[in-house]
Amino acid sequence: MKTTLLAAALLVTALPVLADDWLEVGHERQVYDNDAPDADTSYVGGSWTQDRQVVYGELSQYRRFNSRDVQTLVGGYAPLTRSGQLHAEGSFSNKPDIKARSQIYAGWYQVLPGGWTVEPG
Numbered sequence: 001m002k003t004t005l006l007a008a009a010l011l012v013t014a015l016p017v018l019a020d021d022w023l024e025v026g027h028e029r030q031v032y033d034n035d036a037p038d039a040d041t042s043y044v045g046g047s048w049t050q051d052r053q054v055v056y057g058e059l060s061q062y063r064r065f066n067s068r069d070v071q072t073l074v075g076g077y078a079p080l081t082r083s084g085q086l087h088a089e090g091s092f093s094n095k096p097d098i099k100a101r102s103q104i105y106a107g108w109y110q111v112l113p114g115g116w117t118v119e120p121g
Contacts, residue, residue, distance in 0.1 A: 021046070025043070026043055040062075040064075044058070054076055058071075058072075059073075069096075069099045070094045071099045072091065073091040074089070074090060074091075076089075083111040086106070087108070088107075090105070108120060108121070
């Protein structure tokens, strides 16, 4: 899986990145007390913006105890009104030992006066 994450990171970094777009590659290690096994998370994620439409995704690998899960997440924002956007997201994990097998989310992202936002979902 490390090879897959490295290849994805190299591929995405080779693409042109615009001002509103982002790319993140990371690794997190959690060290526990009382002889509990450590946990690791490695990920590569990014976002692409065109006008007010946003598409984002992430590929993650989780290791905890003797289990490894790989999760793929894809989501986006689509403007439907002048100050509101539909937000949809879905993820899939190869096995449900650590993360859920699949998840979906839908919400409405609304810009309010004074710079506040709300997103019931």
